[in-house]
Amino acid sequence: MQPLSTSGIIFGTNSKNYLKIIRQIRSTFPRNQTAGIIIIGDEILKAQVKDTNSQFICNLLYKCGVRVKKISVISDNVDEVANEIREFSGKYTHVITSGGIGPTHDDVTYEGLGKAFGSPLHYHPKLVDIVKNKFGVESASSPGFKLAYIPKEASLHFGKNEETGRPLTYPCVTLKNVFVFPGSPNFLKGSFGSLCEKLFRTSKHFFSTQLYLNAREEVFANALTSVSKEFPDVTFGSYPDFSHSYYKARVTIESDNELEAQKARDKFCSLIPNNILVDYDQSPLENVVQKFERFVEKQKERRIYEDCLNKIESIYQAADKVAIYFDSNAESIVLTHLAFIASKRIQRNSSKIELLYCPQGKISSAEEKFLKQIVETYAVSLVFLKESPQEAIQNLPLTRPDLNIILFGAKSEEEKKEVFKESEELPRDIKMESPLMGWTSTNVWTFLTSLSLSYCSASDKR
Structure with missing residues (x-):
């Protein structure tokens, strides 16, 4: 494979020859392109920092038609970096490194890159200018100038900010088929995310x-x-x-x-x-309205599902005044999902669905994990009620004076009485609505399983 550049050309987003040069580079690559990823940093090996960069890189390379063959995690050691880069460079079409390009003593990636290919380091004029004028480093003896000290034969590739369209401040440094990216996940995502398709896109699809x-x-x-x-x-x-x-x-x-x-x-x-x-759907929240419509078309009791969603949709016209009493059982999950569908149908994405959670004793690890999953999946607001359900709802006018309606997953009056005693009256201006009234357990579990909704096994009462 021919090297990407041996003349120190700077590739920027405004370069007229940028796309032409990239096409020439791609023409030297084999049809079945591969990649090796080298994650550099003692903090990863010591489990002080979790590596998320390799997953991000793999995902984008896969979409570009490049197959990742190996991921290596190595320490901040010049010889180890040089040896790993040299070995990977001979095996794979592309080598992507992440980490080790900061100003501190253990940032040795550029030194290892130069040693791998016998290219001496020098202060690149463009990077010196960036360090001085963009990073505000004045003294030449400052550790910050280490960011400008790269192999003499290396080239620069500037990504661009996806929001502003402006070039990113600091480039990806490239020597032969090795592309050096930062270790900080935020900087890595910006730089690699903006350059991946330009540098690595192929005609192949997996x-x-x-x-x-x-x-x-x-x-x-x-x-x-x-x-x-x-x-x-x-x-x-x-x-x-x-x-x-x-x-x-x-x-x-x-x-x-x-x-x-x-x-x-x-x-x-x-x-x-x-x-x-x-028949499992790994993305049940994608196209939820269409999936609900397809679901009810197959049901003999389609009316019970349609009427329930229509009622919830009517209630969520004033979403800020509504909350769902959530106790991790199947019925409360159904209500949450229906509220999510209703929000999509009335295009009210700005208002978060609010769940009122009243733990019955100590929360198990399984239920804690499930609650976290619900919050992340539906992007809901989960409010913990410290009192009993009866006490908590009696106190809601003080803590939530704007709350008017609480959705409760009771399917019958008997189920409602299990939580709320018949003699107890609800606070003024708060209504307890039970949209699932008249549903059977079969209706609930048909809805859950047909739409592949997650549920807490600890609360499974089938």
Whole structure:
């Protein structure tokens, strides 16, 4: 492979020859492009910082048609950096490094890069200008000038801010097929995110499909072995997950040939028991309105679901005055999802759905994990009520004077009385609405499972 540049050319977003040069660079790459990622930093090896950069890089490279073959995490050691870069450079089309380019003593990536290819370091004029005028470093003896001290044969690639369209302050430094990016996730995302398609995009696309199986791996292992031999250009993966509510294993099928991937999928499905395949939606919140409409079209009791959503949609016209009494059971999850659908239908994305959570004793680790998942998935506001349900609602006029309606997941008057005693009166101006009144447990679980909604197994009362 030819080096990217040996003349120190600066590639900026305003360069007239930028795209032409990038096309010339790409023409030297093989059709099946690969990448190796080197994460540099003792803080990663000591578990002081979690590596999120490699996942971000892999995701974007995959979309560009580049297959990542190896990820290495190494220490802040010049020789180790040099050796790893040299080895990766000879094996993969692209080498992406992250970390080790700051002003401190342990930032040795540029030194290791220069040593890997026998390129002496020098103060690059453009980077010196950036350090002085953009970073405000005056003294030449300042550690900040280490950011300008790079291999003499290296080139600069400036990404751009996606919001402003202006060039980023600091570039990606490149030597041969090695691209050096920062270790800070914020800077890495900005720089790599803006440069990835320009530097690494290919004409290749990966086609991937996933199957969800309610069976242990030994049930379908022979079938997986058989299809992997029959389709050598298709990649298969099997990932057990006994903590999931809907399935016990996930199988991935991937190829750069869509037809081959589909053939491999069909053959695998023909070799396994049909009853272990699970119709699972890994993104239940995407296109929720359309998915709800498709769901009710298949139901004999479609009216009960439609009437419930229409009622909730009417209530959420004044979303700031509504909250859902949430106790992690299936009914409260159904209410939360229906409220989310209603918000999408009336296009009220600015108002967060509010959940009132009253723990019944100590919260288990499973329920704590589930609550966190609900908050992250639906972007809801979760309010913990310290008192009993009765006391908490009696005190709401003081803590939430603007709250008028609380949605409660009772399906019958008997269920309502389990939480709220019949003799107790609600505070003035607060109404307790039960949109699921008249639903059966079958209705609830049909809704949950058909739409692949997460639920807390600890609260599963089926």
